[in-house]
Amino acid sequence: MASGARSVVVIGGGLVGLSAAFHLRRADPQVRVTLLERARVGDAASGASAAGVRAMGRDPAERALALESLGRWPELDRELEGTTGYRRGGGLRVALDDAGWAEARETVAGQRADDVPVELVDAATAHRLAPGLSPDCRGGVHCAIDGQAEAIATVHAFAAGARRLGTRIEEGVAAAALAVEGGRVAAVARGDGSREACDVAIVAGGAWSAPLLARIGVPLPLHGRGLQMLLTDPAPAGLTPVVGCFGRPLSLKQLDDGAYLIGGGWPARIPDAAVNRWQLLDDSVRGSLEVARAVYPPLAARTVARSWAGIEAFTPDDLPVLGPLPGVEGLLVAAGFSGHGFALVPAVGDILARLALGLDPRAHLWRGLDVARHAW
Ligand SMILES: Cc1cc2nc3c(=O)[nH]c(=O)nc-3n(C[C@H](O)[C@H](O)[C@H](O)COP(=O)(O)OP(=O)(O)OC[C@H]3O[C@@H](n4cnc5c(N)ncnc54)[C@H](O)[C@@H]3O)c2cc1C
CATH class of the missing domain: 3.50.50.60 (FAD/NAD(P)-binding domain)
Known part of the structure; x- marks a missing residue:
């Protein structure tokens, strides 16, 4: 250049x-x-x-960039003289079955070798980090430097x-x-x-x-793909980390006002690739709620207050x-x-x-x- x-x-x-x-x-x-x-x-x-701010679970080619960025997030409000809603509550990716637990164990060493500070945690620790998790939780992988902001x-x-x-x-x-x-x-x-x-x-x-x-x-x-988000009504504060799950598409976090934000890559339809318009798919809404409630049963008491999608650019x-x-x-x-x-x-x-x-x-x-x- x-x-x-x-x-x-x-x-x-x-x-x-x-x-x-x-x-x-x-x-x-x-x-x-x-x-x-x-x-x-x-x-x-x-x-x-x-608005998940994570280093955990990334492709090796993105890890250095993610670690560099995560080093900046705690100071970003000061740098920007603004408010991003950032907080570092950690990330927790749980396993609900044998296959998930095997995958959890496999993913740790490679990430640690690239300085991503992940830890394998047992079920008791996972429940302590995120009270309310499914009783089927076998444990998972925790990353203390992960967190969330507001888009x-x-x-x-x-x-x-x-x-x-x-x-x-x-x-x-x-x-x-x-x-x-x-x-x-x-x-x-x-x-x-x-x-x-x-x-x-x-x-x-x-x-x-x-x-x-x-x-x-x-x-x-x-190429563009539509990705769905669901937001529930608010509940008392209780969930600190961003929760994911091995083998099931989920990203779950609780926002400052108590509402839960549920994503994980569930698809939405794009009727015309040239414009920024999307349509939600009933199957995605149903599937996302099923997964989220299976991982975090307190969600069964919540209703969806708002839903939307965003169009994101993907590469091969x-x-x-x-x-x-x-x-x-x-x-x-x-x-x-x-x-x-x-x-x-x-x-x-x-x-x-x-x-x-x-x-x-x-x-x-x-x-x-x-x-x-x-x-x-
Ligand atoms: C639902 C959803 C959930 C996500 N969750 C996470 C997450 O938890 N953590 C994470 O790290 N990432 C997440 N992402 C990904 C992340 O949000 C995106 O990677 C990032 O915001 C991309 O930013 P961008 O500026 O490249 O694209 P965009 O935000 O899409 O911005 C591109 C802009 O360019 C404009 N534009 C296009 N063409 C032209 C033109 N010819 N002239 C002028 N303007 C033009 C568009 O109008 C648009 O505003 C998520 C994405 C979605 C959709």
């Missing part, structure tokens, strides 16, 4: 784009940063997210932080095309017909990043594409976070800013996530 961009256009006002903008202006108050968001900031995956609060905190430092955030303005001239990015064509000149463009358009890149001949294999290997696009000077991509990008946002924004500004890009944190692995 050429050093010292003077003007950067960030495409996409999800958390990845907002974090890039925040870090750019913080690192260099002279660089002009314009962020184009075709709808409202946080309208897609970022605002819909379950919308985090979007607002990053957007406000980026604006305060001088980013121009334009909502309701789509990037229509990338203008590449002489092998380098020259501008971003805006949906309103004007042209935004820049030295560097950062494509952070989530599930809609691929069409922009396809128009300059780069067929990145990104479920790992993000991050970094410079080979062959086009000044073009950076950060997309395809495949259902687990929320936690990574502090480190990803920092890396994008470093790449744009020609600073040390801390390559050891994102080895294996580069764009070139999807050869075209």
